[in-house]
Amino acid sequence: MKRRIVVKIGSNVLTRPDGLLDVTRLSSLVDQLAELRRAGFELVVVSSGAVAAGRGELRRLEGLGRLDPVSSRQLFSAVGQAKLINRYYDLFREHGMNCGQVLATKENFDRRGHYLNQKNCMETMLAHGVIPIVNENDTVSVTELMFTDNDELSGLIAAMMDAERLIILSNIDGMYTGDPSEPGSRLIERIGLDDDPTGFVAAGKSSHGRGGMASKCRIARLVAADGIEVVIANGKREGILTALCTGADVPHTVFEPAERPASSVKKWIAHSGSFAKGSLRVNDGAAEALLRPRGGVSLLAVGVDAIDGDFDADDIVTVITAAGDTIGWGRVSVDARTASAMLGKSGGRPLIHADYIYIS
Numbered sequence: 025m026k027r028r029i030v031v032k033i034g035s036n037v038l039t040r041p042d043g044l045l046d047v048t049r050l051s052s053l054v055d056q057l058a059e060l061r062r063a064g065f066e067l068v069v070v071s072s073g074a075v076a077a078g079r080g081e082l083r084r085l086e087g088l089g090r091l092d093p094v095s096s097r098q099l100f101s102a103v104g105q106a107k108l109i110n111r112y113y114d115l116f117r118e119h120g121m122n123c124g125q126v127l128a129t130k131e132n133f134d135r136r137g138h139y140l141n142q143k144n145c146m147e148t149m150l151a152h153g154v155i156p157i158v159n160e161n162d163t164v165s166v167t168e169l170m171f172t173d174n175d176e177l178s179g180l181i182a183a184m185m186d187a188e189r190l191i192i193l194s195n196i197d198g199m200y201t202g203d204p205s206e207p208g209s210r211l212i213e214r215i216g217l218d219d220d221p222t223g224f225v226a227a228g229k230s231s232h233g234r235g236g237m238a239s240k241c242r243i244a245r246l247v248a249a250d251g252i253e254v255v256i257a258n259g260k261r262e263g264i265l266t267a268l269c270t271g272a273d274v275p276h277t278v279f280e281p282a283e284r285p286a287s288s289v290k291k292w293i294a295h296s297g298s299f300a301k302g303s304l305r306v307n308d309g310a311a312e313a314l315l316r317p318r319g320g321v322s323l324l325a326v327g328v329d330a331i332d333g334d335f336d337a338d339d340i341v342t343v344i345t346a347a348g349d350t351i352g353w354g355r356v357s358v359d360a361r362t363a364s365a366m367l368g369k370s371g372g373r374p375l376i377h378a379d380y381i382y383i384s
Contacts, residue, residue, distance in 0.1 A: 028066040028150075029189040029269070031057065032178035036195035037259035038073035044080040045073055045108070049260065051115055053193075056265040057155070058119035065269065066150050068185055069123075070158045070178040071108065078104025105159065112157050122154045127161035133180055134299035134340065136355070139292055143184050176298070179243040183250050183291040190247055191268060192240055193259030198277030199224065199241065215279045217248060244279040250294060251285025253278065286382070293382040296340040297353050302333020302360060303342040304375060311345045314352065314383055322374035323354065323381060325366035335360050343381070354381035 033053060040046045050073070061067055078100030082088065088096065109125045116123045126149075132142045146156050158181055160174065175192060182190040201224050202209035215221050221241060244254040257264055257276035267274040286294060306314070310327025323343065335341055336359045343352045354376035356363065363375055 027064060028068070028185060028187045029060075029191060030068045030070060030178055030182040030185065030187045031265065032070040032174060032190065032192045033072060033259060034174065034192070034194050035072040035076065037193050038071070039076040043076060044083075045077040045104075045111075047111065050111055052262065053259065053265065054112065054115040054119075056263065058116065058121055059266055060269055061119075061121060061155065063269075068146065068150070068156050068158065068181060068187070069112075070174055070181055071112070072159070072174050074104035074108045074159055075100045076104065077107040077111070078102065080104075081107060108159075109157060116155065123157050124149055124154045126156045126158045128158060128177060128181075129161050130299060133184075133292075133296065136289075136292065136338065139184065146185060173239055175239045175243045179247045180295045182247055182252050183295050186288065186291075187252055189253045189255065190244075191255045191257065191265065192244070193257060193264065194237075194240065195258060195260055196237075197258045197261075197275035198256045199237065211275055212277050215244075215248075215277065217245075217280060217282055246294060248279040248281050249286070250291050251282045253281045255279075287379075289380060290382045293340065293353050293355060293380065294384075297342065297350075299340050300333075300342045300353060301335035301339040302331060302356075303344050304328050304356070304363070305330040305332070305344050305346060305348075306351075308346060311351060314343070314381070320378050321381075322378040323376040324370075324374050325363070325372060326368060326370045328363075328367055328375060331360060331363050331367070333360060337362075341376075343376070343383075350384065352381060352383040 038046050038050055057067055057069065075097060081103050082100065091099065105127070112123050126146060128142070132138050149156050158177065160177055178190060178192065196204050197211055199212045199215070199221055200209040201212060212221060212224070240256055244256065247254050255268060255276050255278055257268060257274070261274065264274060268276060304323065306323065306327050307329050310323060313321045314323065329346065333341065335356060337357060338355055340353055341356045342350055343354060344350050356376055357373055358366070358375065366372060366375065
């Protein structure tokens with residue numbers, strides 16, 4: 025049985041209090057990853073830390089304070105990506121293992137062809153015993169093209185690679201019923217698909233990354249709905265990865281997966297909401313049909329009242345109700361101009377076929 029896990033290592037795990045890369049922590053995590061690899065696990069690592077690594081190399085340069093946030097991030101990551109992957113390479117080589125770098129942008133996920141090309145690359149790496157080290161390509165990403173954070177990227181990778189588990193390592197033990205620093209707060213050990221823990225989550229960002237617990241919770245619920253178990257745990261705890269994978273009793277939060285995994289196409293669509301090029305506003309009858317538990321319903325032009333955006337055929341679009349609520353996403357079969365001409369008409373091809381629509 026394939027035991028494939030994606031491990032996301034957050035900025036707060038790999039960054040020291042002074043903002044530099046924590047090489048000791050990185051070495052400890054690689055030791056654990058190597059142990060899991062020897063135990064038969066297939067591993068994909070989504071790693072933060074490039075900006076911290078670059079900051080450490082360039083901290084003595086003059087004029088850094090005058091750079092805008094995007095330019096400084098591009099500069100630090102351009103230098104830091106090389107340093108970080110070399111650290112991983114050297115550390116895994118000590119265990120007789122190979123790793124390889126995969127740099128991703130949103131453009132790798134918004135078209136099905138690009139998506140499958142990247143999946144094939146990483147499948148080939150795994151088939152030949154090479155551990156993919158994935159990170160966002162910050163050197164070419166600008167604000168509107170950035171992932172929300174590496175939590176979002178790790179969710180996309182877990183769905184793409186049909187992982188059985190996504191482990192998100194942060195600097196706390198998991199999700200709590202309140203502020204973890206408050207005496208009355210307790211760790212939430214298990215979260216079911218029908219549970220809504222968002223009321224416990226603060227909206228703030230982490231100190232060294234772009235994400236936070238709200239982002240982790242949102243991504244974890246989406247990935248769990250795909251049939252992938254999600255674990256949030258403290259990456260600063262010694263031996264945390266080996267403990268989680270061997271069933272040892274360590275604090276963590278588990279998001280329980282759906283019993284019936286989504287198809288690979290619907291997994292892609294489910295995680296493509298942030299890539300949507302437009303929207304289709306459906307009438308009440310179409311919304312009711314799409315939301316029925318049995319599913320398997322295509323969206324016909326007669327059920328659409330309005331469109332928004334300049335999309336092409338095969339782009340991802342958002343499906344919204346007359347009240348403006350998002351109920352799903354889908355791969356549209358025609359461009360925006362053709363869709364406009366079809367609105368309200370019976371017959372013809374579906375605007376979104378049932379195989380290419382994901383209802384949230």
